[in-house]
Amino acid sequence: MWLAILLFICWGTIASGQTPSALRRENPVQGQGVSREVRDIYEKGLDWLITSQTPDGAWPSPNNPGPGPTGLCVMAFLAYGEDPNFGVHETPVRRAVQSLIREQDPKTGYLGGSMYHHGFATLALAEAYGAMDEKRLWDGADTPVDRRRSIGQALELAVRTSITSQDKNSTGGWRYAPNSTDADTSVSGAILVSLLAARNAGIEVPDKNIDRAISYFTSMTSKSGQVAYAGGLGGYDESQARVSIAALVYSIAGRKDLTEFKACTAFLKAKDAIKVGDHYGEYTAYYKAQALFQADIEAWEKWNKLLIQELRQSQKSDGRFDGSFGPNVATSLSLLSLALNFRFLPIYER
Template identity: 55%
Template sequence: MNSCMAWIALVWFGLTAAHPGIVHAQFPTAQMGEVVPRDVRETYEKGLKFLATTQTEGGSWEGGHAGPGVTGMAVMTFLASGEDPNFGIYSGNIRRGLRSMLSGQDATTGIFGGNMGHTSMYNHGFAMLAVAEAYGAVDDADLWSGNGGTNGANGVRSLGHSLELAVRGAVISQKKNQYGGWRYGPDATDADTSVSGAVMVGLLAARNAGIEVPDEAIDRGVAYFKSMTSPSGQVAYAGVGGFGDSIPRTSIGTLVYAISRRKDMSEFKATLGALTNRLEESSSGYLRYGQYYQAQALFQGDVDGWERWNDQLIRELKADQQEDGSFSGSLGKPVDTALGLLAMALNFRFLPIYER
């Protein structure tokens, strides 16, 4: 845990101990004197309550797409909320979600959701990202306390061990892939930029958390995205060519280049330009998925552009939020709610993956 996060945790603990009756979320940006728009705070808290009340006893979420990746997305919304992940009002939701993911991780391959067909590596990428964001913030001792903590013959699995296994699983999967990317299953020999983006961000988050990730894996992943990026900034989906217009794919490419520290590449400049030239447009399909990636891509690439786009995002999400706090979409309420909240969470700038 870095000194800033340690200081925040100390403040949280002091506030919680001094005021045990407090039940409202305390956003970290507010604690540090930064202003978070009221619409953001209210919309975000309403969405968190929906996710908190719809989590299953086993720690997952149901309704639409499900799996360890969906659980990971939801867990990240709580981690980004500003509540202490070990003592805050959502700490139980965080622990149940993490236990669900770690218990379902394949002890041999390290893959999350390896038996989930065409969503296997999506699940792996997002679950790996969530564990990386939790690592160093969530106390392993409290994570398994009073819950048996067994995982087959391996006993209690720590977040660090799980993350190391996940990285190894992703790297082995990539070595089997002729393109240097990933597709639906861990043994796939073809690749697409959507799945590859999920896994690459997970690997980069793990590296940011201090886990050893081979440079070769990152370099091959970046090279794959380079091969799929046109001079105009469009990012193809799969195969050769086919640079169809897609805000989510352009955003994924921008984000991968940015957090892998390749902002000097012409491909990064092209994809970022393609986004900043059309800030008023929305994704035509998979709206929340597009918002999730576009928020991060703009924030990493052009803060001024992100601020203009973010104002629009806040208005849209506030108008779209259902009475129960959820967001509707094509992926199911838990997924679309988590993605919408995570797009908004850049306003708090708390998750390590959101650091610039």
């Protein structure tokens, strides 16, 4: 009975011509304690993403084709906590997941462009798996039957690609291509987080693959908590992004006992707030928010307050953010750096 009443109320609201943001405010789903300021920033960003989605369901990045940006945008919608099977986000999220699956090689499972794209797209599939109604996934889609797979099938294929790629790599990590023989901590972070999310979702990911990847990260982490890029390339510089990635994977892999984790956390806590408009600023904020949240909730709360003010000032009047990889990526990453305030996605659980 209550569901019928809710449907009636929501249908009447939509028919009255109210905006998506207005509809959300009348039917809030967020947990208590999320400030109006955070919700306003997030809602404006999501409204802009709805307008920037292409007809085929993707959110492309200029000069960097591949499904990774679409995966990040899917994550931004799912992280807000609204039911992806009903309401103002149902259609954009369903069309985006369809786009991710169409981009996947049906034989290899590769979500191509690069392993960066593969990692972020796999992460989105892992978080969508179980949250979306598979029976309705392909409703209204002009997609050949042989290219239609369930989210679970696509996710299992993507995980197989990542594991096969790592098995061929002597470093235990990942680089730009599935057949790369070297690795870097940035690409490896994207893949490892997606594998951990897939494992949380019930997909089989062998412990040996997780352990090898963690060993790769420990080999790249210095006693100071700084993290190298690739085989010494870039050295142990001041990159908060790489340190955040390492701290995050140590946390969600259940390895907070490592001295490397403690060193990375201390390094991050000693650094100032991120300027989102800086080069790679939104990318760094995305990872640092998660790393601090997992490592030290008090440190995250302090840093989060500064981040909220930074994002409020840098958000454009139409709701988008600008950054190094174009507005679709900058907006999704910026929103996801706020998503710990909502804490709906399984990958954001402590």
